[in-house]
Amino acid sequence: MAEHVSTRVNSARLPQYVGRTVRLACKVLKLQGETALVEASDGGQVHVRLTRDANVTDTYIEVIGSVLDESTIKMMACINMGSHLNMQLVNDTIELVHDPRFMGRIF
């Protein structure tokens, strides 16, 4: 089942996840053709290569994709998350998920 893991990350965690699948909750800053510029929960900006049928409608989205490099994600799927999302809460939760006490055991 290990191939189906997509860990929740912020932009600072991306370098550790190059080549792996992640979930990035983010705010859409700019949609431009086949790419999007988004802001991660820790405020860092990330480029997202969209899928052709990507349906980005909301301000906040969750991108599921593979990490190409520390600032680029290739989207595999996208979930619209509405127009309100407390990014501080999201970021605090992500940091707890990566806490060595819980990473591997729960997440």
Added chain:
Amino acid sequence: MSQCAGGGGGYLAGSPFGGSAGGSPGLRGRGAAAQSLRPCSVKQLLNATQAHTDAEWRIDDVEIGQVTVVAQVVTINSQATNCVYWLDDGTGRIEARHWVDTTSSEETDKWGGITENTYVRATGSLKAFGNRRHINATHLRAIKDPHEIYFHTLETIHTVLTFEKGPPGGPGQSPATQHGNAGPSAYSAQAHSASNNAQFSHLPTLQRKIIDHMIEEGPVEGGLDVGSIARAVGVSNAHTLSAALDALMDEGHIFSTTDDSHFSLSV
């Protein structure tokens, strides 16, 4: 509610799946955990252990009953008798099966509105069929507020920590008891233990100190004087003290006796 623990087994027994899974009677008559509902990650469910095929499931060696997960629906596979939702919460993937009751029209209201690529909360019991695990879902609903996803993550961590260390604010959490062996604090640790019974452990420090003091003094005719309480807990600010006393009275922990400046502990 018939859909609780007993219903979980009942569901299976009446289903085509139940016969082959076998031994569903063994699911009944378990401990109190069978009636409980635990928030989990999918990874915890995939790592859960079972002593034998009829035994209860365990996470970190703690028995689980019903479980609830918040996850993204990857695919929906609707069949004549059941509906299979392939769920992914980022830690792994698991199927949630729901047995369709064709006689009830409520079904579509309760289960409708769930589409692929959205988040849902699924509640039910963990089952194994061959090598594959699934959740026998009694409830499944769409997540309307995305914060629930993060709430669930935090609640999952909270549950693990609660099993590990006991409820927050309990024994072992306060610095005084943690260093209870050290000479000077030995006394305070002892004093602390008076209110360490769970009843008062949730109270703010000052209120707990007041309760501690009143327990120590024992029952006093006419109640304790505000002045003596103030001296005992070391608070000179009348506002702070009366706010704490008011809060304790509102909660029903203490009551005023002969006048507004004498208090007794309600047990």
